[in-house]
Amino acid sequence: AAVRLTSNYILMLSCMMSFASLPRGRKVALTTLGVLTTGGAGLALMLHQSVKASDLELHPPSFPWSHNGLLSSLDHASIRRGYQVYKQVCAACHSMEYLAFRNLVGVSHTEEEVKALAEEIEVVDGPDESGEMFTRPGKLSDYFPKPYANPEAARAANSGALPPDLSYIVSARHGGEDYVFSLLTGYCDPPAGVPLREELYYNPYFPGQAIAMAPPIYNEVLEYEDGTPATMSQVAKDVCTFLKWAAEPEHDQRKCMGLKLLMGCAVVIPLVYYLKRHRWSVLKSRKIAYRPPK
Template sequence: MKSLLVLMFSGQRTPVNSLANMSFATLPRNKKVALTTLGVVTAGGVGLALMLHQSVKASDLELHPPQYPWSHAGPLSSLDHASIRRGYQVYKQVCSACHSMDYLAFRNLVGVSHTEAEVKAIAEEVEVVDGPDESGEMFTRPGKLSDYFPKPYPNPEAARAANNGALPPDLSYIVNARHGGEDYVFSLLTGYCDPPAGVTVREGLYYNPYFPGQAIGMAPPIYNEVLEYDDGTPATMSQVAKDVCTFLRWAAEPEHDQRKRMGLKMLMGSAILIPLIYYMKRHRWSVLKSRKIAYRPPK
């Protein structure tokens, strides 16, 4: 190292290959010790950070949801639209009593789970406050395709008062807003159980190991035969949870199928264009890349 510095400061040029050939074995002892210490400290810091992250992320009584084999989880898999239709029925008959979906309109169901005539009939079942009319008065009318899903409560304060102080979250993007996505929602819906020994749950709360804090204010919303599907599918607890999770996935990501179709088209187009571009590059630059340039020293 000293000889290298002497050569550099003496004005002599050092070949680049000599710098590239320098290895850890040729370094002085003190530099070896410094680099080794730096590597150990860095690795220890990364390991400690990962351990602290895991300790904060999970507690002894909180379970992480397992990964379920969803039919739409594959890179080329689409959503089960029959399950979306059943999931909407679950939301309408079970979930809509407490949870809103402020960002979903009736028109969004057309062509996805229902026909236009069916959605119009569903929307007309809802009384919507509209106005003012010519006399300045508000009036009610049947719902239309452009109307959004009705809210169960007029404001958050009324929602808290009806649920012992707990505010039911909006379900429009709940799948994207929770770690684990539909795996978490499915595990939460089917994970109600009795608290373990030594754990007490305050009155009005329910024990659920998948919920942060394990105490949730929502009573078990689904059970076997909680409703009767229009298509005759057996309404078991797991089937109901699967259908409503599929519906919530579509609600949070309505472009799911279109995005995958566009990705497939892009891959097919790339499979054709990339070889052509590579061939043109080789053909265009083959002459320039194969030239040999020789410099003649001046006489």
């Protein structure tokens, strides 16, 4: 191995020496050729990754979400509407087993409103003093109810497809809320020559383009409590904002801490620079001379 490394090193040195001995014009031509070749290969790789014409896969565009700014917070009115969309549209098939009713308090609803929402469901609890299970109204500590008792029941009700849990769907999918928004609004007729099995729908943003979920939203699919027009794009935007909050409930607090950190650095960094430049530099450059005793 050592002999091979030595021979490779000698070969590399000889190539460098031979390149250095070339005329200036040839050096420029070879360098230009190398740069163009590398740039062309990189461009071809990028195009291959961004567009795959063989399977007609589309990548979601980047939408101007209001919470994407460096210090921008989530739209909490949109989170409230998004929860309404989930409750009335998505909860029929999709669960959110990692989200409890108490998580909504102070984010999209008041404590009294969340208590009323929780009491709308019946929860099996127990056992009681006689060892029997009983049902009770939901409370703040209860998690969102599941639409199906188990994955097998979910598959049986959806032609073999298992609806994913939506608690962390934004973080679990490449593209985040851009992908979810594009998926919800991207249903269309399949192109000519693309067959689909029965009970499947064409969506160019879904991997494989054949999705078992029927188009879940459309214009006026529900009526918002605050009177906002329930267009398809508005409904998709609100539910994506809600899912973004569900996946990252610390989103606003994280940016608030970042702002505090920046404000602290704005005070500390100039002070440290002053101490280093005008105080410590004097001590560091000081010369101490020791006189020998007489």
